[in-house]
Amino acid sequence: MTETPVKVIQKATWVGSIANVALAIVKITVGKFTGSQALVADGVHSFSDLVTDTAILIGSRYWTAPADKGHPYGHGRFETLTNIFIGVVLALVGIGIGWDSISQIGHETTAQPGMLAFWAAIASIVVKEVLYRWTVIQAKKINSRSLHANAWHHRSDALSSLPVAIAVIANYFVPDLHYLDQIAALLVTAMILKAAFEILWPAILELTEAEADTDVETQILQYANDMPLIREVHAIRSRRTGSTVLLDFHLLVDPEMSVDEAHTISENFKAHILAQIDEVVDVIIHIEPYTCAERVVNPCCEDKSCD
Numbered sequence: 001m002t003e004t005p006v007k008v009i010q011k012a013t014w015v016g017s018i019a020n021v022a023l024a025i026v027k028i029t030v031g032k033f034t035g036s037q038a039l040v041a042d043g044v045h046s047f048s049d050l051v052t053d054t055a056i057l058i059g060s061r062y063w064t065a066p067a068d069k070g071h072p073y074g075h076g077r078f079e080t081l082t083n084i085f086i087g088v089v090l091a092l093v094g095i096g097i098g099w100d101s102i103s104q105i106g107h108e109t110t111a112q113p114g115m116l117a118f119w120a121a122i123a124s125i126v127v128k129e130v131l132y133r134w135t136v137i138q139a140k141k142i143n144s145r146s147l148h149a150n151a152w153h154h155r156s157d158a159l160s161s162l163p164v165a166i167a168v169i170a171n172y173f174v175p176d177l178h179y180l181d182q183i184a185a186l187l188v189t190a191m192i193l194k195a196a197f198e199i200l201w202p203a204i205l206e207l208t209e210a211e212a213d214t215d216v217e218t219q220i221l222q223y224a225n226d227m228p229l230i231r232e233v234h235a236i237r238s239r240r241t242g243s244t245v246l247l248d249f250h251l252l253v254d255p256e257m258s259v260d261e262a263h264t265i266s267e268n269f270k271a272h273i274l275a276q277i278d279e280v281v282d283v284i285i286h287i288e289p290y291t292c293a294e295r296v297v298n299p300c301c302e303d304k305s306c307d
Contacts, residue, residue: 005142009060012138012147013053016131016154020049023124023157036117038164038184041097042124045160045192048093049153052086056146059085063146063242074281076242079146080203086149087200090156094192101185115172121165128158143278145243149199156195163187212238212245216277220249223272229253229265231290247273248284255289262287 003011027043030036059082067074135151138144167184217236224233232252239246251269253262266285273283 004064005144006060006064008138008142009064009144009147010057012135013056013060013150016135016150017050017053019127019131020046020053020157023127024050027120027124030116030120034117034168036164036168037101037182038167038188039117039121041101041185041188042121042157042161042164044097045093045157045188046124048089049150049157051089052150052153055082055085055089056150059146073241073246074244076240076244077206079144079242080206082146083149083199083203084207086146086153087196087203090153090192090196090199094189094196097192098186098189101182101189115168118165118168118172121161121168124161125158125165128154128161132158143243145202152195152198156191160188160191206240209239212240212279216245216247216280219277220247220273223269223276224251227265227269230269235286243279244281245277245279246282246284247280248286250286250288252288252290255291 024043024046027039027046029043031039031041031043059078063075063077063079063082065071065075132151132154135147135154139147139151163184216238220233220236224230230251230253234250234252236247236249251266253265257265266287270283270285273280
């Protein structure tokens with residue numbers, strides 16, 4: 001039995017949440033016990049994942065809902081808002097960790113992180129990398145950008161544990177390397193802020209009605225070139241709503257063709273696009289007569305001569 005998108009999202013998110021709780025408790029406890037500020041910061045990062053997990057669990061119930069009278073284009077923007085929330089939370093966590101790390105520079109530390117902190121960081125890297133790879137597979141199943149963003153949240157947690165492990169092991173063998181732990185915490189901050197930007201920027205572009213994907217236009221032109229009854233396609237516009245894409249364009253046919261024939265061609269072309277491009281969920285086609293005088297130069301349709 002095939003799982004629904006919301007079931008896939010909830011399953012992946014719950015698995016990640018349980019792992020995040022366990023890892024956060026272990027890292028913060030071990031970090032406090034061994035005196036590793038970087039490991040404590042990494043544990044806080046893991047706890048921040050719970051906030052975004054909750055946002056996905058709630059938001060997925062809305063953005064997977066079908067179009068209705070109030071939202072005729074669907075509810076995909078709820079996924080966009082969820083991505084923005086995830087990005088903002090990540091950015092705030094990163095800024096908080098960075099500020100705390102900077103404030104600690106210049107203060108003498110009496111404890112050096114022990115090897116227990118190193119093994120806790122290694123365990124986090126392994127677990128979170130496995131979670132990342134598994135969550136990406138789940139995201140691809142249903143083409144969910146939010147789930148993919150959450151997967152990268154797991155990856156950022158794995159990456160942020162790497163400098164922690166390096167700092168702990170270096171500090172363990174060379175205790176005179178003061179502030180190495182704080183520097184590692186700042187590297188964690190940089191990685192978190194980078195992940196936040198990579199989640200926020202596409203969502204901001206979507207809200208500002210930026211073009212969805214330049215590859216989509218190339219595909220549409222190629223499909224049109226393969227269909228002899230379609231003389232030309234132009235004025236292609238695309239916009240993203242969550243994990244889906246909405247398209248509209250002008251389709252030019254023989255001016256002597258009947259309305260019924262032109263409509264059939266456009267419907268068949270629309271069905272072909274929907275079948276070939278998974279992200280596209282709706283296409284609006286404006287039919288126009290094709291004449292040499294009004295022709296718009298289209299490299300993909302140049303070989304279709306005028307009668």
